Amino acid sequence: EKVHSCDQERQSALEEARQNPREGIVIPECAPGGLYKPVQCHQSTGYCWCVLVDTGRPLPGTSTRYETPVCESDARSKSTEIDDPFKDRELPGCPEGKKVEFITSLLDALTTDMVQAINSAAPTGGGRFSEPDPSHTLEERVVHWYFSQLDNNSSNDINKRELKPFKRYVKKKAKPKKCARRFTDYCDLNKDKSISLQELKGCLGVSKEGGECLSFLLHENKSLTWSYSKLR
Structure with missing residues (x-):
């Protein structure tokens, strides 16, 4: 199994x-030991977030600005017996070591857009909002939501025509831009020229491992708030 080394990534980033x-x-x-510190920060923007200490993967929903988030000191990725076909799959045109950064930025953009879409729809939604599957992580709910936006004909596949807005979205929202061209x-x-829900979840690195559960609370004033709870 490939060993993730924070030291190697740090040297590459410094260069x-x-x-x-x-x-x-x-x-x-x-x-020590090639691990990542549980809190990582972007000095130029003031944002900090929690990560898995063995892979450095950011944990969605943990980012804060101008303050230090409260993170688990030893959060790690959980091994799985199921092989991930996307784990070592090359993203053509994407600079080495930038695939995770690109996918994370895309998921962050999708999460923000889902929040805005739900908030804007809540006041005129007829008073009823469909309750999300409580077994899904935050990332899964984001992907399910976006897939439903793209799958206009409810075929459970995003066909060539439906992929066009996805391509535009990826180019506009995710960075580095070089990674977007062949995403x-x-x-x-x-290679069937369409993307299934499982393929979309796979290429976005979405699983239940180490995820967070998202709860929607629709109040009497019809404002939507979010609460996060760790999946156990």
Whole structure:
């Protein structure tokens, strides 16, 4: 199994920051043994977030600005017996080591858009909001929501025509931009020119491992609030 090393990523990020000082590169903070510190920050923007200490993967819903989030000191990815076909799959055109950063930025954008869409729909939604599956993580709910937005004909596949707005969205919202050009090809695992829900979840790295449960609370004033609780 591939060993993730924070030290290697830090050296790479420092070198990139020296070459591109205006890019605002995130420099990971490392703990002994090649692990990541549980709190990572982007100094130029003031944002901090929690990560899995063994992989450095950000935990959705934990980012704060100008304050330090409360993070588990030893949160790790859980091993699974099911092979992930996207784990070592190359994303054409994406700079080395940037795939996770790109996918994380895309998920963050999708999460923000889902919140805004639900908030804007709540006052005129007829007073009823469909309750999400409580077994789904936050990331899963985001992907299910976006898939339903794209799947106009309810075929359970995003066809070539339906993929066009997805391609535009990815190019506009996710960074680095170089990773966006072939992302739909990357998601199309079986090369059938369409993307299934499972393919979309897979290419976005979404699983229940280490995720967070999202609860929707619709109050009498019809404002929507969010609460997060760790899945156990």
